Amino acid sequence: MSKSKEYSESGNPIYRYSDRQHEWRSPEYGEEEWIKKIEDHVSQYIGESDSVFHEILSDVVHIDVHVIKPVPERNYYTLFTTGMSFMPMSTPEGAEGFEYAELMICLPPDWPILQEDLENPDHYWPIRWLKMLARFPHDYDTWLGWEHTMPNGDPAEPLSRQTGMSGIILLPPLEVDEDFLTLDMEDGRTVHFYSVVPLYSEEMDFKLKHGSDPLLDKFEEYGVNELVDLKRRNTCEAG
Template sequence: MSKSTEYSESGNTIYRYSDRQNEWRPPAHGEEKWIEKIEDHVRQHIGEVESVFHEILSDVVHIDVHVINPTPERNYYTLFTTGMSFLPMNTPEGAEGYEYAELMICLPPDWPISQEDLQNPDHYWPIKWLKMLARFPHDYDTWLGWEHTMPNGDPAEPLSQQTEMSGIILLPPLEVDEDFLSLDMEDGRTVHFYSIIPLYSEEMELKLKHGSDPLLDKFEEYGINEIIDLNRHNTCIAE
């Protein structure tokens, strides 16, 4: 695998990765207590796990996607990973303490989520992205964290046929207690939780040119949070 580095107009680092060249490696075992601790944390702050999409064949880390159904209090699906935090990420200087992470995404209550529904790529892409991003740092010896963005290909294409959004940003979820955002594993390691939030190409461009602050200001102005709305307003286009 080769990795090239360049910088955006805002001075942020841009990494470009070639195809992974590492051979397949079986994942480590014995992480049951680690998973239970994450599940207990999510249960305490969000709700009960109703189902799990188990990974049948794993490479490097075993990534499962857990599903919390909509409730009157939280009327949307919450999907989160376990497995990304089984191994430390290769964080740079200045990001010490952020080596461990898990990801989540929130879907509207009418999202088709049965096994049959998920045969359709327009319905499956959130799970695909959770699994892909959770494995990405371990495949490429890198890291993912707060405000990191990734386009859907180069050039970027829409995430599905149902939206014009073509990339994602990782941000701490807003619709949770602050205590949810990190989990002390009581062995010196801390797991951080990030939401996958889709972006329009203009929003990606704004972040690359001017950094995250202007984009986050727009998100606050328009009330953008971690609950996916495929047709939400493009915050970089005037209404």
């Protein structure tokens, strides 16, 4: 496996990864106590999961995706991973303490989420991205964290036929209590929780050129948060 690094106009590193080259490895499974702490933490601040998409065949780490149904006070689906934090990520100097993470994505209440619905790639992509992103740092000996972006291919293609957005950014969720963002595992390790937020290509380009803060200012101006809106305004659209 190899990776190359270059820098954007804003001075942030850009990593380009070749195809994974290691052989199939038996997955790491989290201890029941570790998994339960994550589930209890999410349940306390967001709600109890109603179902789980269990991974049947796993490589490196075992990733499950839990589903919390909409309720009146949080009228959208919340999907979150367990498994990404079973192994530490290879964080660089200056990012100590961010080795462990789990991911979430929030979908509209009418999102088709039944098993038969998910045979359609236009419905399944959020789960596919959660699984792919959760495994990515362990496949490539790297890390993912706050404000990291990833395009859907090179060149980037739309995430589905229902949207023009073609990449993602990882951000702390906004529509939660601040105490939800981190989970102290009481053994010196801390799990950080990030939302997967879809991006338009222009927004990815803007972030590369100007950095994260100006993009987040635009998100605040236009009310962009962790709830996926396939038709939301492109905050960096020309004109």
